[in-house]
Each structure stands twice: as structure tokens, then as C-alpha cells.
Amino acid sequence: MGRTLFDKIWDNHVVYQEKDAAHGNPSLIYIDCHLIHEVTSPQAFAGLKQHGRKVRRPDLTFATMDHNVPTTNRSIPVIDSDSSIQMHTLRENCNEFGITLFDMLSPQQGIVHVIGPELGLTLPGMTIVCGDSHTSTHGAFGAFALGIGTSDVEHVFATQCLWMHKPKSLNIKFSGTISHRPGISAKDIILSTIRQIGISGGIGSVIEYSGDGISTLSMDQRMTICNMSIEGGARAGLIAPDDVTFDYIRGRPFAPSGEKLEKMIEYWESFLTTDSETCHDKSVKMDLSRLVPQVSWGTNPSMVIDVTENIPYPEVFADGNVEQEKSAKRALEYMGLEPGVPITEINIDRVFIGSCTNARLEDLVDASRVLEGRTVSSSVNAMVVPGSQSVKRAAEEKGIDRIFKKAGFDWRESGCSMCLGMNPDILAPKQRCASTSNRNFEGRQGFGGRTHLVSPIMAAAAAVEGKFVDVREWF
Amino acid sequence: MKYFKFICDKAIPLDIINVDTDQIIPKQFLKMVKKEGYGEFLFYNWRYQDDGTLLTDFVLNDKRYSGRRILLTRDNFGSGSSREHAVWALKDFGIIVLIAPSFADIFYNNCFKNGILPVKLKSQEVEFLFKNSENEEIVVDLDKQEVACCDQSFSFLINGFNKRMLMQGLDEIGLTLELESAIGEYESKRGIHSST
Incomplete structure (x- = not known):
């Protein structure tokens, strides 16, 4: 019988299979790479110490600071004492347990899901966990990567394993591509996908993305897609590795090299594929040929429309579902929007280009394309927060920073920043933001803040115009 | 206490779908390095006004529901972030049973x-x-996997592993460490990483 890509990774990692049905038959799954950060690890370390336990594999555990770090001048001390304590706690724990830490001032510091791949820690066929829901990002390499809670972080520390019940496999196959269609990006693909499957459409499943629409994407674009798998409720996202993946991995500092890598590539290429589409538990087909730029209007990532559309009426959005209708009404009220109004008539106050979804080099290059010779609207405050110090340096070498700065953007240090606003980068109540992040939940970017999820190029164009525009018209 | 068997209580009705973990515990309360003390911040943005006074129309502030330990809610509760602080906040507030048609995966597991x-x-x-x-009152019996209210009773599914952990209040890490030899054996066969 054929197996899916996910089946194969799973089978490779079963350490022990519980056979007593009364115990629910979970599998003990080995974890190849454990990424940690300052927010969800302190209680896990405290639990270890309380029981006198050790980190079983510090060599497979890597830490960085990203959620709390300021994105302004880092030579001055962190003002927020709680943030400072949390960062200090991570430093002490990594020191005590022998874990490699990319500290705030490290040249490799960055958002955990940006630095994992760029350091070559993320490889095809691996199991990767992190106490962060956007761990799904790493699935772009054909790795089974999932977010876990702090209790599970402690479990992985102590055992390098996790008990799991095998998720189902959902295939989303894209026909048509976004190649040679300026103004359309991977963010539009995933937003339109979540719009279709809903934010709970992926519950209990691992999504394998496939088809021409995926294989023609770069790694940065694939990571944007897999990153938001969790917004569709999925346990993880997966894309089968190919030459694009292997080319990305070659030369990364922590990745194998030379003949060893080539042998691994040979294995990955032959093994890490789904044998037949019929192996999946469920399949969805999507056509990208008519995809247009997407903008979210509500307070969850399925509340999305085409930039050419009007803000929906709750009853139309809900399509007969009472709960959805209530939810849409509540969302419109929170967002301060009226149904029937074109989204292009909505003025914005802030622009945030950043986050583990859209702060890689290609995202910044893409956004900068529409900024040359243009300036940010006088009514807009715009900022760029590169995903990592490496992304920041690479962008500066290309002169991308100068394009942003000349246009009127703030050019910041790397971190999670205003994606969740744990550091000082937050929206004021009722401020409206075009954001390249992943969640438009109430209060996500600041109490009372209003988030519209868009692609980097749409965010850049919105910064210039002070409102949403169909960026395709600029090409 | 990490174990649960049985409860008989009335419920707090939270009639909202897709309640995400950013609502259950907003980000400004994720900066603590302990597991306790989150209860007062549970649903902070829905419970308090800007000046810190209680919003009386939110169910958790309604005196009729005060002290109830069952939270009744709608589809996809706990979506979004993996923050276990959401569960710690519910627990600290006194909630020990959640009833909904569906839950987000990471949150469900964290419970x-x-x-x-x-x-x-x-x-x-x-x-x-x-x-x-x-x-x-609603009676929730984990052993029987049954919820009863008025003259009705509904059975629910739960996998045996989670049921056993809760019923016996077991230390999951301790149990896994008993499989040390299996983990060691797996590691000895594993290459640079087990994708090869």
C-alpha cells in the first residue's frame, strides 16, 4: 500500500508503539530538532529542575530570543523589566543545560522560524518542534514541524520524544501558478486557501501542499504558505522537497555538506514523496489562475476578500450559519467597518512589514519594488522589521534598506515585533494597520488595534497610498 | 492537581465561536516565568475596561455564574497561539471542564x-x-465518558492515553523515561538525524 510523505516521516520516527488499546495506542515520536525561545521555555526548564532532570539532547536543541526583543537601538538596556527577566532566564537556562543560544546581540539572532532554515537546522524528513504555533513554517522543507505547549517542551527536553496520535493527511493541490503575475504573492495563496477551508478546516490534519502552484515557488514563498497552516487549524503543513529545497540547503552553516549532503539529497529525493494522491485522507483542489491580491477585513484569518471586493454583509459571509453571522457582526464592529464599502476605500494609519510569515529577504525585496521613487503617505507610520539579522544584513548589502528609508519607512532590528506586540511595537486603540503578519485576532497587535492581513507588496503599496490599493495596477 | 474524574456543576455559557488564545490570555501576560497567577488576567480584554473596572456584560463577570467550574462554549475553542498560559489561566480561574463541539489541536493537548x-x-x-x-446542573463523568443534564445524557470520545493520564494524574515524563532503553536503541540506529 502506498504512503504519503507524512506517513513516511512519521514511520521513520516511531520509537515505541503503545499496543494496549485501552491506553489509546499513541506513538512515541522522536524529535530531531527542538527550537526554543524566551516566552514558552522558562516554565519547562523550571519543571526539569524541580524533578532533577536533564536536557537529554542539548546538541539537538537551539535557542533564540525573538518575542520580547526591542527592534530599536540594542546597545541600550531593555527597558521592560519583565521582558528583561524573561530574556535573562533563557540565557541562564541555556548556560546551565549546555544549549546553543543565538542571543539578542548575536549576528545570527532572529525570529526562530526564520533562523532555523537559514542556519540549515531545518532539513527534509526531520521532526521539528517548538513552543510556538508557527513552527509549521519548517514544513516547507518536507519536515514534520509542529507547535507544542510548554508541558510538551519540558517533555522533549527530558526525553527528546513526544507522545502523539497520528494526524490525518489533507492534500491541497494548486493548479495554475503565480509566476509572472506581478502583485500576486504566496501570501495571497495561503489567505485565499484559509478563506476556503476555514480556520478549523485543518483540525486534526497535516496539510500537504502540492501541484504546479507550489513547485514553482521559491523557499521563502513556500515558508509563507506552510507558516499559516496553523491559521487553517492544521497540526502542520508539508511540501515535498525538490531541487529548489536542496539548492537552498547547500552551504548553510549547520547543514551537512559535500558528499554527505549529496547522499542525503539522493535519499530525500527518492523517498520523501507521496506515493499516490489517493493515499491522503482528504483532498482539496484550488485554482490559482484567477487569484487576485487578498485583504483580511475581520478578526480571524478566514475573514478575507479580494482587493477588488466590498466588505461583506455578515449574512452573506455566514451563508446561513448563525454562529458565523454573529461572529462576522462582532468582527465588523471591532474593526470599525461598514458592509458594502469597497476595501480600497479604507484608510490606514500603520504599516507593518515583518513576522515569521513575511520578513525574509524575498519579502523585503518584493515590497521594495513598488517603493522606488515613491514615498509613504503623510498619514501613515510604516515600519520594516527584518526576520533575522542575516536577512537585515543581506537586505542592506543589496541596498534595500535605503529604498525603504528613502520612502519613509522605519528600518528596524530583527524580531517578532508588532506581529504580537510583546515588545514596545504595538498599535494604539482603533489604529488600522496593513500587516504582513499572520493573525488579525482582536487586540493581537495592541489593545483595540485593527489588523488587516496582506502580502508585503500590498502592504508597501498601502503605505504609499494611505489605503488599500490593487497593486497589480502598478505594473 | 493534574487529575480529573467527575464533576457536577452548572456551566458558564460563553456563546462565541472561534475563541482564540489571544483572547483567553493576551500577550502582555506572557512575560511571567511561572505557571500560576494568570487567573485574574483570563479574558482580560473582554473582562476589563481601559481603566481596569469590570465590564459587567461579559459572562465571566456575571455574578450568576460566579464560582462555576464548567465553561460551555462553541466551535474551535482555543485556536491560534500554542501558549499554554491560556490553559494555566483557565485553571487558575477555577475552570476544570470545557465543553464545545471542537477545540484547536494544540490547546486541546495542553488541557x-x-x-x-x-x-x-x-x-x-x-x-x-x-x-x-x-x-x-451538568454531570461530567470521565470514566463513563458521559455528560448528563436534565433527563438527557450524551457520550463523548476521548483517547485512552489522555483518559488514563487524567484519571490517574500520571507524570507523563516519568512514564516516558521508563522507556529509556527504547529511546536509546532508537538513537543508536539513527544517523545525523533520523531522516536518513
């Missing part, structure tokens, strides 16, 4: 690690409870 039982019932069963639990 069992902290002695909270998330019960999945059919939408129409949850609807029945919304209609009756205001004044009627």
Missing part, C-alpha cells in the same frame, strides 16, 4: 497536561446544554 478535561460534544448537544445549563 490534559494541566488537569483540565476538554469535552467534545455534537453541536446539537452543546445547543441543548446552552438552553438548559443556566439553571440545571
Whole structure:
């Protein structure tokens, strides 16, 4: 019988299979790479110490600071004492347990899901966990990567394993591509996908993305897609590795090299594929040929429309579902929007280009394309927060920073920043933001803040115009 | 306490779908390095006004529901962030059973690690409870996998692993460490990483 890509990774990692049905038959799954950060690890370390336990594999555990770090001048001390304590706690724990830490001032510091791949820690066929829901990002390499809670972080520390019940496999196959269609990006693909499957459409499943629409994407674009798998409720996202993946991995500092890598590539290429589409538990087909730029209007990532559309009426959005209708009404009220109004008539106050979804080099290059010779609207405050110090340096070498700065953007240090606003980068109540992040939940970017999820190029164009525009018209 | 077997209580009706973990515990309260003390911040943005006074129209502030330990809610509860602080906040507030038609995966998993039982019932069963639990008690029996209210009873599914962990209040890490030899054996066969 054929197996899916996910089946194969799973089978490779079963350490022990519980056979007593009364115990629910979970599998003990080995974890190849454990990424940690300052927010969800302190209680896990405290639990270890309380029981006198050790980190079983510090060599497979890597830490960085990203959620709390300021994105302004880092030579001055962190003002927020709680943030400072949390960062200090991570430093002490990594020191005590022998874990490699990319500290705030490290040249490799960055958002955990940006630095994992760029350091070559993320490889095809691996199991990767992190106490962060956007761990799904790493699935772009054909790795089974999932977010876990702090209790599970402690479990992985102590055992390098996790008990799991095998998720189902959902295939989303894209026909048509976004190649040679300026103004359309991977963010539009995933937003339109979540719009279709809903934010709970992926519950209990691992999504394998496939088809021409995926294989023609770069790694940065694939990571944007897999990153938001969790917004569709999925346990993880997966894309089968190919030459694009292997080319990305070659030369990364922590990745194998030379003949060893080539042998691994040979294995990955032959093994890490789904044998037949019929192996999946469920399949969805999507056509990208008519995809247009997407903008979210509500307070969850399925509340999305085409930039050419009007803000929906709750009853139309809900399509007969009472709960959805209530939810849409509540969302419109929170967002301060009226149904029937074109989204292009909505003025914005802030622009945030950043986050583990859209702060890689290609995202910044893409956004900068529409900024040359243009300036940010006088009514807009715009900022760029590169995903990592490496992304920041690479962008500066290309002169991308100068394009942003000349246009009127703030050019910041790397971190999670205003994606969740744990550091000082937050929206004021009722401020409206075009954001390249992943969640438009109430209060996500600041109490009372209003988030519209868009692609980097749409965010850049919105910064210039002070409102949403169909960026395709600029090409 | 990480174990749960049985409860008989009325419910707090939180009639909202897709309640995400950013609502359950907003980000400004994720900066602590301990597991306790989150209860007062539970649903902070829905419970308090800007000046810190209580918003009286939110169910958690309604005196009728004060002290209740079952939270009745709608589809996809706990979506979004993996923050276990959401579960710690519910626990610290006094909630030990959640009833909804569905839960987000990471949140659902986090509940069992902290002695909270998330019960999945059919939408129409949850609807029945919304209609009756205001004044009627709900009995939740984990061993029987049954929820009863008025003259109705509904059975629910839960995997045996999670059930056993909760019923016996077991230390999951301790159990896994008993499999040390299996883990060691796996590691000895594993190459640079087990994808090869």
C-alpha cells in the first residue's frame, strides 16, 4: 500500500508503539530538532529542575530570543523589566543545560522560524518542534514541524520524544501558478486557501501542499504558505522537497555538506514523496489562475476578500450559519467597518512589514519594488522589521534598506515585533494597520488595534497610498 | 492537581465561536516565568475596561455564574497561539471542564497536561446544554465518558492515553523515561538525524 510523505516521516520516527488499546495506542515520536525561545521555555526548564532532570539532547536543541526583543537601538538596556527577566532566564537556562543560544546581540539572532532554515537546522524528513504555533513554517522543507505547549517542551527536553496520535493527511493541490503575475504573492495563496477551508478546516490534519502552484515557488514563498497552516487549524503543513529545497540547503552553516549532503539529497529525493494522491485522507483542489491580491477585513484569518471586493454583509459571509453571522457582526464592529464599502476605500494609519510569515529577504525585496521613487503617505507610520539579522544584513548589502528609508519607512532590528506586540511595537486603540503578519485576532497587535492581513507588496503599496490599493495596477 | 474524574456543576455559557488564545490570555501576560497567577488576567480584554473596572456584560463577570467550574462554549475553542498560559489561566480561574463541539489541536493537548478535561460534544448537544445549563446542573463523568443534564445524557470520545493520564494524574515524563532503553536503541540506529 502506498504512503504519503507524512506517513513516511512519521514511520521513520516511531520509537515505541503503545499496543494496549485501552491506553489509546499513541506513538512515541522522536524529535530531531527542538527550537526554543524566551516566552514558552522558562516554565519547562523550571519543571526539569524541580524533578532533577536533564536536557537529554542539548546538541539537538537551539535557542533564540525573538518575542520580547526591542527592534530599536540594542546597545541600550531593555527597558521592560519583565521582558528583561524573561530574556535573562533563557540565557541562564541555556548556560546551565549546555544549549546553543543565538542571543539578542548575536549576528545570527532572529525570529526562530526564520533562523532555523537559514542556519540549515531545518532539513527534509526531520521532526521539528517548538513552543510556538508557527513552527509549521519548517514544513516547507518536507519536515514534520509542529507547535507544542510548554508541558510538551519540558517533555522533549527530558526525553527528546513526544507522545502523539497520528494526524490525518489533507492534500491541497494548486493548479495554475503565480509566476509572472506581478502583485500576486504566496501570501495571497495561503489567505485565499484559509478563506476556503476555514480556520478549523485543518483540525486534526497535516496539510500537504502540492501541484504546479507550489513547485514553482521559491523557499521563502513556500515558508509563507506552510507558516499559516496553523491559521487553517492544521497540526502542520508539508511540501515535498525538490531541487529548489536542496539548492537552498547547500552551504548553510549547520547543514551537512559535500558528499554527505549529496547522499542525503539522493535519499530525500527518492523517498520523501507521496506515493499516490489517493493515499491522503482528504483532498482539496484550488485554482490559482484567477487569484487576485487578498485583504483580511475581520478578526480571524478566514475573514478575507479580494482587493477588488466590498466588505461583506455578515449574512452573506455566514451563508446561513448563525454562529458565523454573529461572529462576522462582532468582527465588523471591532474593526470599525461598514458592509458594502469597497476595501480600497479604507484608510490606514500603520504599516507593518515583518513576522515569521513575511520578513525574509524575498519579502523585503518584493515590497521594495513598488517603493522606488515613491514615498509613504503623510498619514501613515510604516515600519520594516527584518526576520533575522542575516536577512537585515543581506537586505542592506543589496541596498534595500535605503529604498525603504528613502520612502519613509522605519528600518528596524530583527524580531517578532508588532506581529504580537510583546515588545514596545504595538498599535494604539482603533489604529488600522496593513500587516504582513499572520493573525488579525482582536487586540493581537495592541489593545483595540485593527489588523488587516496582506502580502508585503500590498502592504508597501498601502503605505504609499494611505489605503488599500490593487497593486497589480502598478505594473 | 493534574487529575480529573467527575464533576457536577452548572456551566458558564460563553456563546462565541472561534475563541482564540489571544483572547483567553493576551500577550502582555506572557512575560511571567511561572505557571500560576494568570487567573485574574483570563479574558482580560473582554473582562476589563481601559481603566481596569469590570465590564459587567461579559459572562465571566456575571455574578450568576460566579464560582462555576464548567465553561460551555462553541466551535474551535482555543485556536491560534500554542501558549499554554491560556490553559494555566483557565485553571487558575477555577475552570476544570470545557465543553464545545471542537477545540484547536494544540490547546486541546495542553488541557490534559494541566488537569483540565476538554469535552467534545455534537453541536446539537452543546445547543441543548446552552438552553438548559443556566439553571440545571451538568454531570461530567470521565470514566463513563458521559455528560448528563436534565433527563438527557450524551457520550463523548476521548483517547485512552489522555483518559488514563487524567484519571490517574500520571507524570507523563516519568512514564516516558521508563522507556529509556527504547529511546536509546532508537538513537543508536539513527544517523545525523533520523531522516536518513
